[in-house]
Amino acid sequence: MQTAEIKRRWLQFFESRGHTVVPSASLISDDPTLMFNVAGMVPFIPYLTGREPAPFNRATSVQKCVRTNDIDEVGKTTRHGTFFQMNGNFSFGDYFKAEAIEFAWALLTTPQADGGLGFDPDRLWATVYHDDDEAFGLWQSIAGLPESRIQRRGKADNYWHTGQAGPGGPCSEIYYDRGPGYGSEGGPEADEDRYIEIWNLVFMQYQLENVRSKVDFDVVAELPKKNIDTGMGLERVAFLLQDVENMYEIDEVFPVIEAASKLSGRTYGANHEDDVRLRVVADHVRSALMLISDGVTPGNEARGYILRRLIRRAVRAMRLLGVEEPAMPSLLTASRGAMQSSYPEVGSDFDRISRIAYAEEEAFLRTLVSGTALLNQAVAGVRGGSNTLSGDKAFALHDTFGFPIDLTLEMAAEQGVSVDEQGFRTLMAEQRDRAKADARAKKTGGVSDTSAYRELRDIGETPFVGYESLSQDSKIRGLVSEGRRTELAEVGSTVDIVLEQTPFYAESGGQAADFGVISGDGFAAKVLDVQSPVKGLVVHRAEITEGVLQPGKDVLAAVDADRRLGACQAHSATHLVHAALRQLLGPGAVQAGSHNESGYMRFDFSYNATLTPAVRAEIEEVANLAVRQDLGVTAEYMSLNEARASGAMALFGEKYGDTVRVIDIGGPWSRELCGGTHVAHSSQVGPISLLSEASIGSGVRRIEASVGMDAFRNLAKERALVSSLTELLKVPADSVTERVQSLLDRVRDAERQIDQLRKAEVLAGAGKLIASAQQIGKVALARADLGEVSSADDLRTLALDVRQRFGDAPGVVAVTGVSKSRPLIVIATTAAARDLKVEAGALVRIACGILGGGGGGKPDLAQGGGSDIAAIPAALEAVAADLRARQAA
Known part of the structure; x- marks a missing residue:
């Protein structure tokens, strides 16, 4: 039975029994203590705890969830996944234990032909809280379970509460026996690999106080209204009904494993280590798909960091499977195909989702290349000594090169090296404290005591x-x-x-x-x-x-009235530009920061693609059309829930009080929560002129614009510039671009000719260099310092030409030069030299150590640089000395 069909049957079953079908809430939790909805009941907590009156007596949902506490266990066991779906049915003071057990048993055991899930009743077990005689008796009377298949368990397994004073109560769990091939007999108490939990029924019936731990609290009274909160793991039920081994092999996940297998050439089921990596890929790609669908974008904080970590772990798992090219286009497409039956929005919004995911993969692949080399170099430096990578080196990898600490930990562990994680955390905390202190200094004039x-x-x-x-x-x-x-x-x-x-x-x-x-x-x-x-x-x-x-x-x-008017114009312009962006780029283009002052606005937004000149012009036009329409601008105070219900945009990560101020421009055209000052009509904003649009980080772009009179002055300045160019180039205004392009093409042609002449001049010395090669044992070394060069390309061109002239003989070419006041070195080796264990990468590192820098590369070709130009002769001599030492050994 397909996963989407299980979901459909669940909702249909409970709807037919008087439950209101509640669509899944976003993965992003409204609870300020949670980043994500981590369980099916989280959106219902206000009703279950009595903080808010429930709008229905009974409800059912299939809630999207994300948990990342056990992310390191993903793929290693059948129980851990980051994204999952929880089927739930809820009663708010309506039915209680008997009905909950009756519903669960009926849905599970009714034959599939009659609309149920068709589980064999003889393979189902139940657990109850050890004092809950009522539930024990109901399982006997309703389900006909024998005492031998009902087990009593303690608070750690079968009692629920929030961790704080409030409602709580015993649980009853339903388990499915997979058979003797999966473990020992004896029920869930004996083996939870053989006996798989598929459904948990929480009987919320007591008021708890003095909650000291999961198992230590005081029960002070019965609740006046008793609630039911249940959860059935959709993925667990799916893998049982689809007769596969685990949740990674169900219809909504396995297509990603198949795509990863095809890319890597690794067969799923052939090797445990590869299987773990394939499962990590499948889980993390699906999780990333669903998170991006719900508006999360990769970043360095909170939810964005979780998403970034999931994508990067998936990408690295693919590299460990031997795939070095971008894999997300194949993997994400496979996940979309598997998930869109249940969630059509992942198909309709795939253009936006894929842009974000692909850009993050490309950025991380670049980071991997540089970061891995640096990490390997750092690890090599500590191996054999303390065998611990220092916190400051881990911090440098993170802060300077964007190498995430979790990846540093994983990769170092794979090489048998530990990391001073506490030292890293201390440095991170110090950096955050400095940033906070700088922000406080801005607000208090540098005074830390408030x-x-x-x-x-x-x-x-x-x-x-x-x-x-x-x-x-x-x-x-x-x-x-x-x-x-x-x-x-x-x-x-x-x-x-x-x-x-x-x-x-x-x-x-x-x-x-x-x-x-x-x-x-x-x-x-x-x-x-x-x-x-x-x-x-x-x-x-x-x-x-x-x-x-x-x-x-x-x-x-x-x-100052003029300055305030300018600020009002700029702030209202920000709302107009934001609305234009969402209209043209979709709802994923959400605000990530802004600055407004008289005559100027800066707006940061989540988006993973460069805006074309045509799109930029369209954004400017849509915003200015709103200005021309003279839309009314109103401010209204209302509750946060009312604001959300009205469609008002709230900033991601902002904290709002119970009462908020909503700025409405032109009815639904733009509606945002905002405490700033604004014009009374959009026409008062005046012209909006986009100055620039660029990336300021992974997944975040920035638009800058002048507003009002400053926009007019900017446009006048551009008009004057075009006028000057028409006079200078002797062409009409509409031909300026074509004329400038023609001149640029001529300049580029001239630069190419100069470059060819320079390369010819460099190569002219190749014969002399090969003739002067020094024989060191079995290896010939050709070395030279070219002096001033335009770039490392000149050195590489000569090194490759000279290497080719060595033919089949063991040869090493080491050439240096100076570019932009910095010494550079390129080393190339022939195949015969590499057969003698002479590698370019190792020689470059030796030379760069003398030059006061670093470098690396492959055994056949490597390059690097430093800071000490005077050390070039010593660096070349160090290469020769290493060759002598190798020959002597």
């Missing part, structure tokens, strides 16, 4: 009135200078001013802070920056231009 600000916040928050007015009568609550409260600030000093209320916008949400003036009787201060070093407190950094400021003084706080 106690003075906290004291002022304790008096009360600073109400922001700047949505309604740009000026406001207020009072100075306090002054802070160099982290300490002060009672006065005189002309020429810079001080932080806290007011009772303010119209000044503090930098947040990507919008730059307001400028303006704070003035009163006999004094004035120019506001330079506005920050919120403590939540709820607005701090104005200001230069005193007149008189003396003191706490308690009445003031007029006035925002």
Whole structure:
């Protein structure tokens, strides 16, 4: 029975018994303590715990889930997978134990011809919590199970709670006996490889307090409303009904194994080590497909890092299977074909999904080449000594070369070397702390002690009135200078001013802070920056231009109206560009950061492909059409759930309160959660002119644009430039591009001719170099320093030509040169030399050690460089010395 059919039968069975069919929630969990939905019941937790009233009495779902705690066990056992599906039926104060057991038994044992799953009743076992006599009796009376096939187990196996005070209760699990060929007799207590758990029924009936551990808590009362929460592992049931050995061989997973086998030439089932790698590939590719489908993009934090790790583990497993070219196009396509019966969106959205996955694989393949060489070099340096790779070397691989720590751990372990993981974690923590300190310094002027600000916040928050007015009568609550409260600030000093209320916008949400003036009787201060070093407190950094400021003084706080208007224009333009991106590129183009200030906007978004000039022009046009349509811009406060229900975009990873502010531009055209300031109509934004679009990291791109008068000035400047070019080139404006291209082609032709002449000049010395070769034992060494060269290509061209002239004789060519004030070296060896164990890569590393750098390559050809030009003669001599030593040995 196909997995999609099992899912269909499940939902149909429970729907026919009064359950509301609830579509799977996203893999991205709404629970702030979870990155992903890790179980089928997670989306129902608010109803099960009573935090929210359930909109239905009984429900059923097939929930997408991801767990990565046991990622290192994937492929090694039949129980561990990252992506899986959990079938669940739920009762919220409606039915309880008897009905739950009755439903489970009926669905499992009803013949397939009658719409059930058709399990043999004689091969099913049940477990119950050891004190749950009620459940024990129900299994006997409803299912007819004999006592011998009902086992009692303790809290560790058969009791559920959240880990905190709240509802909990005993569980009852259903197991399937795979037969004596899979292990010992005696039920689940004896062997859980033979007896496979397929369904767990949680009877949520008690209020728990003082939860100290999984097995240590106090039961204080019965719940007034008892709930049912069940979960049936779809993949486990599928592999049993499809009569295969494990979850990796079911119809939704095995096609990826087949694709990986075809690419690698390895046969599944022939070798345990290869089988583990093939299963890792199949699991991780499917997980990546589903995560990207739900909006996750590769990154270095949180969910993005999990996705990146899954893709990279899959890619590396393919390399260990002998596949060095990109494999994702074949693997991801196979996974799409297997999954789209259950999830049609992976087919309809495959263009976006595949762009992200393919780009991540390509980036990682580049990282693998450089990182693996560096890791191997580092490992070679410690082998035989402490046999531990230091934390700082692991950190350098991560920080400088993007080599993930988990890969460093795996690859080092494969070579018998451990890694100082704690040292690495310490350095990572120090880096994060420095970044946080830099951010705090931005907000507090370099003052690390925020106690003075906290004291002022304790008096009360600073109400922001700047949505309604740009000026406001207020009072100075306090002054802070160099982290300490002060009672006065005189002309020429810079001080932080806290007011009772303010119209000044503090930098947040990507919008730059307001400028303006704070003035009163006999004094004035120019506001330079506005920050919120403590939540709820607005701090104005200001230069005193007149008189003396003191706490308690009445003031007029006035925002620079032109700057605020510019910021409003830029912020509203950001929303328009975001909407245009999603309209043209799809819902995957979501915001990943922004900055708005007067006349300028910068917008980062998730996307894995370069935008063509035509697409960029279309984005600019769509955004400007929205400006021309004079769409209304409104702000409305509502609950977070109401905002989501209305379709409002929320930023990924942002934390929102119960009440949020929704900015609506033109009805559904653009609707986002936002606390920034905006224009009243889209026409007030003025023109939007895209300045640039580029990648700023894997899967993240950045658009920069000028807005309003700055956009007009930018367009005028471009017009003047085109005018100058038409005069200079003596062609009409519409022929400038063609004329410039013609000139560029002529320049390139000239450069090619020069390059050919230079190469001919280099090769002219090949005969002299081969004639002067030095015989060292059985190997001839041709070496030379070419002086200034354009690049390593010149050295490589000569080395390959001279090597060819050695013919079948054992020969080594070592040529050096200087390019951009840096010494370079290329070494080539003949096949006969390599037969004598003379390898180019090893010789280059010796030479580069003298040059003060590094290098590497293959046994036949290698190159490197350094920093010490004066060491070139010594480097060439070191190559000769190594050859002498080899001959002597």
